Amino acid sequence: MLCGLGGIISCGTTHTHGVSLFFAAEYSCEYGSLKFYALCGFGGVLSCGLTHTAVVPLDLVKCRMQVDPQKYKSIFNGFSVTGLCKFGFYEVFKILYGNMLGEENAYLWRTSLYLAASASAEFFADIALAPMEAAKVRIQTQPGYANTLRQAVPKMFGEEGIWAFYKGVAPLWMRQIPYTMMKFACFERTVEALYKYVVPKPRSECSKGEQLVVTFVAGYIAGVFCAIVSHPADSVVSVLNKEKGSSASQVLMRLGFKGVWKGLFARIIMIGTLTALQWFIYDSVKVYFRLPRPPPPEMPESLKKKLGLTQ
DSSP: OOOOBTTBOOOSSSOTTHHHHHTSTTSSSOTTSHHHHHHHHHHHHHHHHHHHHHHHHHHHHHHHHHHOTTTOOOGGGGOOOOSOOOHHHHHHHHHHHHHHHOHHHHHHTHHHHHHHHHHHHHHHHHHHHHHHHHHHHHHHHSTTSOSSHHHHHHHHHHHHTTHHHHTTHHHHHHHHHHHHHHHHHHHHHHHHHIIIIISSSOGGGSOHHHHHHHHHHHHHHHHHHHHHHHHHHHHHHHHHTTSTTOOHHHHHHHHHHHHHTTTHHHHHHHHHHHHHHHHHHHHHHHHHTTOOOOOSOOOOHHHHHHTTOOO
């Protein structure tokens, strides 16, 4: 049975026939089905694609600011967005790990579950993302090097071999894994806290529009923390992919403490807004396709009995 978490179905609640009701006709598919994963992945691609396309020119300036800070000092030129969101993989690992832990442990260790699921998704996704990231940064930070990925890829391979595309995978993990872990875990727990302490009525009594507002607010809060934890590695990656023969440790030592934090305030504003929009779009896709959107987690009845919380 699927276990009770934020985004995972609450088992052991008072819904004696909750699973059958939950998968009633109002939903287009079963929670955890292949169709569910596919549509979640589509929602993730759409949310990231729309927001990423809007900030590509700003991302270019951000990269150049990090490698040539004397030329690009304006806070507004330091806006950035990094990587892609792995919503589909996250849903897969969240359900997988939740079922492995069991109903009670999945609830008790839900924050660790969110962190593990998001880290796993990002780890595998970055292996595929690294070549594109390396080529993108090379194009953006070396004017005249190439205008398209089609031009950049063979040129980079001829100069440095396959290493040209994967020398940045370790710092990419350093940047993206903490970023994604914070993005998902902070979002999940913030949604839970908002419904518990801020929203004056249960989620089940909120309209879809009201639920999406909560999603946006939680997404923005998560984005602020995402920007903070990923910024140093993002600065290193931007410099590393520009310079041939440099290692992450060499770049880190050269930048120093002050250098790796340059542009943080502006990045907090940008990533906060960006993350909020991505979660809003992703959740809107779920609403549009009538996907199961389980409520925030509730303590399983079996655990309540063990802790003496039932009458």
